[in-house]
Amino acid sequence: MASLEAVRTKSASRTRWLMISPAVLVVIIGAIAPLLVIVTYSFLTPGSTGGVNFTPSFDAWTRVLFDRDVFDDTLTLSGTNLEILLRSLLLSLATTVLCLLVGFPTAYFIATLNPLNREVWLLLVTVPFWTNLLIRTFAIQDLIRNEGIINTLLTKAGLISEPIQMLFTNFAICLGLVYVYLPLMILPVYASLERQDRSLLEAASDLYARPFNVLREIIVPLARPGIIAGSILVFIPAIGTYVTPILLGGGRNLVIGNYIEFQFGQGRDWPFGSALSLALMGIVMVALLVYIRHGDSHGHEHG
């Protein structure tokens, strides 16, 4: 009977892989294989009119952080590239912190509502999230432009005489990113708060803990997995952003996403663009490792 059992398992296993492989194959062709191509290209040299020459080189990788002197080949830290990397990092970190500062109280407030109101408020958080990212960014652009509604109202109220230049600044990019990714913070934080045991709060309150101490000693530590999950979910798209700086940064405040695009467009330096892309992926991988180590394991159980 053992052999019959073996045949059955074997055929079940074949069916299983027949069902799994089309999805995996499409992802391999449409996402994984192109990444491997980029890895290869990052070790080649740029062709004269775009594309690559198949001469192996580490040059593209060196130039992520260094400038090579034309005359004596010495390497110095590249001011431009470091500035772009640093700006991208700072903008995405600021976005994450702001999302947390605004998102945590909001998530907490929703979690303390009665179940029916909770559903409605959660629905209200998701609606903007389902709206086209480009459209939400346009909406912000319209609000903060010099002739936009904010500057018009402030001028009419006599508070300012000249419109405040908000559009095409780092502030505008940050505001746009917070606006677009805030729901990604609220939802996981809410999920971790909703599961908390209320009796702990009652115990703390009975022992005369002040609300702030309850928050610091009980609520936040218990919500840690959700906070980490939300932070990673906001940080990853924020560091890779491309559209928001175009619309709100006006091309003057470059971040790494636009810098990568530039290498494939006017820059005509595909190997350098590939190396930059992989550097960006490296940053994202570090963030993901933090998430796997400390994040919310809910929803990731196998089976």
Added chain:
Amino acid sequence: MAKAFPVTHQPGFGAVAITTFIFLYAPLAVALVFAFNAGTSPAKWGGFSLRWFQSAANNQQVISASILSLKLAAISATLSTTLAALAALAMSRTPRFRGWTLAYSAISVPLMVPEIVTAVALLIVTATFRGWTGYSGLGYLILAHTAFCVPFAYLPIRARLQTMDISLERAAGDLYASPWNAFRFVTMPLLFPGILAGFILAFVTSLDDVVITEFVKTAGQDTLPTYMLGQVRRTITPEVNAIAAVFLLISVALVICIYVVNQRTKIN
């Protein structure tokens, strides 16, 4: 004795929450209102008018971009939902088998790689293939969209499978239902809300995409988002607001649709 506040009270949190919702909705509300503005100013109300809707509806580029967007979203959502449903059925509710983690990781790759990286990687690959084969049709966009929609379709289907009661299918088997009939009459109806949620999520993800489409498309393959991105680099017209208003209504309708399906299945 009643306490002044419930134990869950945190001072100021309610105010922050209300401000957050104003912050989330005010820009969208303004865009929606000014889509009906007769003037061109983004701040001065020039009277009610449908002229921007009319001009969008008469713009040949907007029409062809909308058709392409919907076509692309429909095709790639159908493909990715089908593939994701097959994979989820084979990978859920079974003991872990060899290769499970590998398959699961592969499917999740599009969620983890920044869009701009996938976009430039696909740019290289599609440019090369166009050169080799001379084919420059919609196939590249369909493949790219299907690939990044697979994980979005997969997750809700798998979530649904995990909460489904397996004993119902066992009962069907005990009652001599053939595997196909058990699937057709028991598994499929139970799984349907998950499949629908997966399809809608994939559809919206495809409809929403700018970055990957922008790099993979060739001339004449503008979707609505890439068309709008191109417009904004030139001049801004309230026509964009009119398109935005339509998009906004579509997404609200879809969210409500998912909400209703979820509520229904909760009751049953």
